[in-house]
Amino acid sequence: MIITSKNNEAFKYFKKLKNKKYREEDRLFMVEKSVAIEEAKDYKPEYILLSETSYNEKKFEDIISGFDEDRIYIFQDNLFKKISDAVSPQGIIGYYKYLDRDFDRDSGKYLYLDDVREPGNLGGMIRSADAFGLDGIILSLNCCDLYNPKTVRASMSSIFRLPIYKMSREKLVSLGFNLISTSINRSLSIRDYNFKDRDIVIIGNEAKGVSDFLMENSNMSINIPISSKVDSLNANVAASIIIYEMTK
Amino acid sequence: MIITSKNNEAFKYFKKLKNKKYREEDRLFMVEKSVAIEEAKDYKPEYILLSETSYNEKKFEDIISGFDEDRIYIFQDNLFKKISDAVSPQGIIGYYKYLDRDFDRDSGKYLYLDDVREPGNLGGMIRSADAFGLDGIILSLNCCDLYNPKTVRASMSSIFRLPIYKMSREKLVSLGFNLISTSINRSLSIRDYNFKDRDIVIIGNEAKGVSDFLMENSNMSINIPISSKVDSLNANVAASIIIYEMTK
Structure with a gap:
């Protein structure tokens, strides 16, 4: 035995x-x-x-x-x-x-993770999205593995509850939702934007940010205003603050 | 050589x-x-x-x-x-x-970390506090080591810029600032509170939360409203959202 x-x-x-x-x-x-x-x-x-x-x-x-x-x-x-x-x-x-789902929604608010590579960040974002009641997270095709044990661990049990999808950038654009890229330059402060139904916020890769393709194909751009002395926020923290604002 | x-x-x-x-x-x-x-x-x-x-x-x-x-x-x-x-x-x-400072302020907004034990969390909170322009972070006497290489690494260079103090719980209470504990029960949603000068928000230990002593000695209590299905937010994420709201 x-x-x-x-x-x-x-x-x-x-x-x-x-x-x-x-x-x-x-x-x-x-x-x-x-x-x-x-x-x-x-x-x-x-x-x-x-x-x-x-x-x-x-x-x-x-x-x-x-x-x-x-x-x-x-x-x-x-x-x-x-x-x-x-x-x-x-x-x-x-x-x-595996918990694969097809994306068949025409309403709701989502994050699109544009090649987020660090399993701890991905798991943390899933946990925050579930905690704040976001409608789901969509992964680009080159995100880190959703089923990596580190991702699963960081998500706590939220990986089971939160709808998580996988989709190419091209497919994302074809959905016709309101695509909002995140960028430091020439963009609206997240504090001044009221999120609404059919908003999808694009979170970029930890090192490279949002891809050129999605920058060009997004409808608008937002940022989290921070001190000019600080390079960036931790990726999980930044995404979690965006989720917190999206679900206000 | x-x-x-x-x-x-x-x-x-x-x-x-x-x-x-x-x-x-x-x-x-x-x-x-x-x-x-x-x-x-x-x-x-x-x-x-x-x-x-x-x-x-x-x-x-x-x-x-x-x-x-x-x-x-x-x-x-x-x-x-x-x-x-x-x-x-x-x-x-x-x-x-070492960057030790004596607390000699009678204005500003601060976090008090009540025995936060994980160096990555401490470093991350320092990074977020610096990014959002919080006036400083105060550590309880049993917080993890500020100078642990993991703390320093997670703070990026914010450990140099953000004023960081160390103080006993008793001393904190004696300051006469507005002490706000964080707790899930019987407390005000952070979304409904307007932070003001002389607010100090107390972040609890990762496992035990805010100490009984500071729960009893705080002036009010706030929470970040989350789904009942989710146990908690990541400690760094929770503190960073509080800092984001405090510096609005």
Whole structure:
């Protein structure tokens, strides 16, 4: 019942899922925070893994009760550590199906992330968007991986609740929503703009900002006014303040 | 001229300064981002260290030009790495005197950080406060170390520009400013409060929130309204939104 060998097929399988290539093939991502697994209880995991210690201590009885036993795997602690992505594993991992959605809305307020590359920033923006009730986040095709364990961790369980879409820049423009780029120059202060339905604010890449293509194709441009001595705000902070204003 | 031995006294000295104990004794902290060192040019470092490579490539000529040669040390790359705290060292480190200030203001708007423990959060709050022109940040006695390299890094160069003070909770109460705690329950939405001169907003510890002592001794309480499904905002994001509202 407790898996103790590195040659075990289940061990090999779950260890491979840490790798993006295999994660994409099977379209499964991992959640390691027990709080997030509990909060996401409307989403049934495909598998639950427990460490030997957490199993023996019955630490997660509430989570696994009623869950199909064939889909629970228990690993010796040292093997569990190799499957886990956490620095200090909590002793539980849930594996969930990818949450892909097609964009079929013709109202609402959204962020479009134009190649945001840092998983902690992406996860943080998802958490803030969910907290403030934004209608969703749309990712450009070259954003960092939504299902990277760091993204999932930073989102808390908001990755399950917030509608998240993926879309090319060209497709975004073709939607006909009001596209608002973010830029420091020649733009309106966010403090002077009243956000409305069908606004989509474009958040740029951490280093390069909004792409030229979307700068040219946006309907207007806004900025968060800051001291001229300060180069920029942290990307997650800037996006979260914009979300806070959008949902006023 | 280029230090190549682990037995060199300068090597031993600078390596020790990574340790908080020795940093406190000599009251010197390190800055590793060349951008931050450039931006902080009103503050003269006590020492500048270069890696052999950055010295040979003359990467930081602008920064060291005019700087007292006796206070520049050049280390072989592998020794430099041991002195550095960065994952990918840029090849320069500036050592600066502690920036302690006494609180002698009777006007302005401030944050009081009530045992904020995470260096990245503290550094991020300093960056946002500087960006939005808050009058300063006051640290409780058990906040994480202001001079931790992670705090310094996250603050960018804002640690030099923003007035930062340290003060006990009792002293804070004795100032007679308008103390505003942050709490989810029975409090006013931040969207409905107009911040004014002599407001000090208290940001709680990441896990425990605002201390009972300051809850009891504050004049009022505010919250950032969020979805009931979301546990909390990221601490840096929450503090940054409060700063954004305070400086409106």
